[in-house]
Amino acid sequence: MKCNTSKFIMAAVAALMLPATGGLAEEAQKNDGWEFGASIYGWFPDMSGQLAFTPPGGSDSFTVNVEDVLDNIEAVLMVSFEARKGRWGVLTDFVYMDIEGSKSGTKDFTVGNQQLPANASADVGLVLENLFWTLAGTYQAVEKDWLTMNVIAGTRYFDVDQTLDWKLNGTVNSVTVADRSGSQTVEVENWDAIIGTRGRLMFGPGKSIFVPYELDVGAGDSDFTWQGAVGLGYSFGWAEIVAAWRYMYYDVADMGIETMEYSGPVLGGSFRW
Structure with a gap:
């Protein structure tokens, strides 16, 4: 299923870029000078996924569902x-989020690939520091009075510091003593190549209303x-x-993070000159 999903998304990106490649020969009025834009915004996502930890003093791996624990954004930037100059340009996007939460008496906690016994539970605290940094080049393949479409290619940096505190309660004889409570921090740093498309549809008086995508x-x-x-x-x-x-979705198996998903509203403002 994961393979089919990724193939579908990649096909969708390719389909969106096809009309862009068809418009390369179109002539459009261009400003020969540099154009700039800066934005500051708030992204308020719900987070879901699974984190996997292997305590240094024990033999069991722990898995916890993020959405069951996190509930408080501490800091965000x-x-x-x-x-852009003519059709060519560069862009960068920086996102930092410090999110934490805790939950007592949860049973959605896996030890050694096994769910907790029926008469056991866990007190869990989780802190996630998330950093995303995108750096890409752009080419404006389509520019009409109602539509712009840019091809983008570059890299995205993904850095997550995750700290898990846990304490198991109840009948937990199947868990080694060293693993029944503790704290562990794991950091994941990934660089990924990206390719895609971005632009906007414009309508209304003076084309002042737009749909960015x-x-x-x-x-x-x-x-x-x-x-x-x-x-x-x-x-x-x-x-x-x-x-x-x-x-945003990440599949980072075997690196402390199995999968992570971020989904939510964005509110922001931009300035152009």
């Missing part, structure tokens, strides 16, 4: 910048990753406001 796929240190976003915005010319929905 999200900014992006782009520059973005879709990319990648792999490298990660087995597979993809992200997508779509929203609604309003342009004042020199400034814009946007509300959107953004989704």
Whole structure:
């Protein structure tokens, strides 16, 4: 199923890029000078996935579902910048999130690939520091009064520091004594190549209302990753406001993180000059 999903997403990206390649020969009025844009925004995602830990003093691996524990965003910083000259450009996007939470008496906690016994539970605390940094080149393949489409290619850095505190309660004789409580920190740092498309549909008076969209796929240190976003915005010319929905997925098996998903609303503003 995972393989079929990744193939479908990659096919969707290719299909979106086909009309772009068909428009390479189209002539469009271009500004020969540099154009810049900067954005600051808030992304408020729900997180889901599985984290796997192997305590240094024990023999059992632990698995915990992220969505059952995390509930509090402690710190967040999200900014992006782009520059373009003619059809060519560069963009960078930086996201940092510090999220933590705890849960008492949970049974959704796996020890040695086995669920906890019926008369046992776990007190779990989890802290995740997430950093995403995208750096890519862009080519504006289509520019019409109602549509822009850019081909993007570059890299995305994914850095997660995860700290798990746990204590098992009840009848846990099947778990080694060293593994019944403790704390462990695992860091994952991945670089992945990405390719995709981004742009906007424009309508309304003066084409001031727009629908931004973005879709990319990648792999490298990660087995597979993809992200997508779509929203609604309003342009004042020199400034814009946007509300959107953004989704990001990582498959990072055998590195402490099995899978991670981030999905939620985005609110932000941009300035162009």
